[in-house]
Every structure is written in C-alpha cells, then in structure tokens.
Amino acid sequence: MSSGWSGEKEDWARDLHEDVLPAYERLASSGILRLTCFGRPNIDILFPRYRFPHLVGLSYYSCRDKKRRVKIPDREFYKLIGDGDVDTQRMDYTHERNDRGTNVHTRHDNTSNKMTVALRVFLELRDLHRHDGWEVDSAIVDSGQNPIVIFTGTSSWALGLCHQMNSNGKTLPTYIPRSLVKEDVRSSRNMKKGTTASRVIFARWI
Template sequence: MVVNLSAEKREWIRSIAGDARTAYGRLMRSGVLVVSCDNRDDIEIIFPKAKFAHLCGFDYYWDAGKHRLAPQELFYDDVVSGDFTYARADYSHRYSDRNVTIQKRRERTRTKVTIAAEVFSGLDTATHVVESAKSDIIIFMGQTMWSLGLGHQRMHDGEETGRYIPSSLINDSILSTRVHRGGTSVSAITSLHWK
C-alpha cells in the first residue's frame, strides 16, 4: 500500500493544532514547573514556544523546498493560521542522524503526534525522574507510557540558567533501558507545582 505522505502530514499537523497546541499553550503560559523528587534537588522546567514543533515531531522551514530552517517558534503560531503551508513542515530530523530513513522519521513523528496532547495535558501523571540514556538529553521525567526528555536551558552566550527545557518526547516507559541510563538512581516525583 502506498501512503500519501503529504495528506498524512496534513492530517497529523491538523491534529496537533487542536488539543496538543492548546495543552502546550497552557504549559507555556503557566510559568515555571517545579518538580520535587525524593532524592534530588528540585527541577525547574519552562516550556518555550520554539520547542513545540520538535516535540510533536516536525521541523519548520521558510520554503517548501525545505532548504532554509525557520525560527521554530513560528510553527506554534502558524499552524492555526488559515493560510498555513503544510509543505513547509517536515518530519523532524535535525537532532538525529541525517541518514535516518524517511520511514523511520515518519514513524517517530507519528508516535509523537499520537501522545503529544496526552503528555502536555498530563504532566501531573509523571511518576519518576531518571538520568538519561541518551547523550544529548540530561534527564527524563515520565511514567510507564511516556517520557519527556529535558535539556539545560541556556542563555544566548551558552551559559546554563539552572532550568530545564523539553527536548524530546518518547513513547516509552521512564524505566526502560532506552530512556533510563543503567546504574543510575531513579527518583520518585513527590510533587509538581507552578511558580
């Protein structure tokens, strides 16, 4: 069976333009999420507009030929505009091996689109924080069904702010070997609150 990738991509983008975008918007406007754990310092997380596209599995471009990357925060606003150009969005691949096949990128995007709204509206269901098994992610927070990867927030000069920003969304248990680095501790989440 041949899949019309353009039609599929349009359908997925329309789906995240609804509940996932609404839930992520609430996270952006709520301030700083403070995650308290039983055996580690509090974790402070902010949710920048620029991370929405990647967390949902997309990269956004200025042109339909996908040669010039657009500021990713534009995706969040443009996705609900009446004249959104679907050809300017592509399955995310900037943070992975460039040799990853279109099928693998498509599958990753499909998975993210499927769980994005649930995760963005259900962060309070997260049960644990773990050290990341992935080199480009510092820690993950999540539960048995999903994991949200977190990286350091940095200022323009590269200096870390002490806060975290979301950098990955995975449809896998927080305790899986794909997410949790073996030999490191697991921290139970004791509370989440906004400041």
C-alpha cells in the same frame, strides 16, 4: 513516500492547530513546573514555545522544493500552527544533524509516535494545578542519552530535559524540554545504566 502520508499530515496540522498547540501554549504561559521527588533536588521546568515543533517531531520549510528549501525558525512555525496557516507540503519529519542518514520511514514513525502521545502529555502537565500531585508511577531518571540530562515521565511516555542556557551560553538551573518519546521513562534506552529512578511525589506550578 506513501501517498497516505499526505493525508496524515493534513490531519496532524488540524490536530496541532485545534488541540495540541493550545495545550502546549498553556504550559508555555503557566510559568515554571516544579517537580519534587525522592533523592534529588527539585526540578524546575520551563516550556519555551520554540521547543514545540521538535517535541511533536515536525519541521517547516520555506518552499516545497526539497533542493531549494530552507528550514523556517521554530518560533515562526509555532505561530503559523497557531494561526492555522500551515502548508503541509512544506512540513516534514524532524531530524537532527546526527541522524540525517535515517530513512524517511523511520523518521515518519518517530513523528507518528510523538503525535500519538503529545496531546495526552501536554494535557496531563497542563492540568497539574487541578490535582494534588501527579500519577503515582511518575519518575525522574538520569539520562543515558547526550545532550539530554534527565528524563521525567511515566510508564507510557518520557520527556527529555536539558539545562536552559542564557544568551551568553551560561547554564541556568532551570530545565527545558529536549525530546518526547512514547516509551517507559525507566526503559534502558532512557535511564542511564547503573542508576535508579527517583519517584515524583509532588508537582506544582510556581
């Protein structure tokens, strides 16, 4: 691992505490974001706090020893970031079960891309109440990636959404964030083949 990455993690921890998490906390406490668009029903989005670490591409562990460590729950990691109490040597790049074979350089780059765009996205979503609508290039697309159902975003970022589930495993009509990527929401990687994008015409908090 590059020695420069340790310093980068320190910078990320500071940015998360000072800027990125406060912007997301505003989303988490604002209620439901409703997107109105052409050709499909309204999209209602909640922003649970436990989704934040994954959206910025980071996980937190019980100790520094990689052979003994256990992943700390994302809700606890969220609180530690907010308190400014993160040991960056226990912080690592997120990976799902299906990509554990991905090398550390790829995982680092994925996290770096998320960190680059996260603050802008959270601020843009947070400030919707100050504007009449959203960016003109904002869209909703059907996802080509399982388990993501739809993506929303612009030409420079995409937020993957899945249905919220209740404690009994029942699918609810609201959506929650599953992924954040630094690429066009209409890209072939995000948008399901053979489908078309629906333009977002209005967005508001309810």
